[in-house]
């Protein structure tokens with residue numbers, strides 16, 4: 902499974918890789934918020950604030966039926 906994080910303002914791709922929850926076990930990237938911290942919590946393209954409320958996190962490869 903792969904996970905992508907896009908800026909919610911301009912859709913810039915901020916992260917693409919192995920699902921972060923799995924990376925936790927590899928002690929690589931502990932959380933999405935850490936990824937946002939790599940950018941200083943600011944989108945390098947549009948300058949918008951990055952937070953879990955403003956970015957789009959998508960995980961591919963997992964069935965997400967129902968709600």
Ligand SMILES: [Zn+2]
Nearest residue numbers: 908911944947
């Ligand atoms: Zn942006």
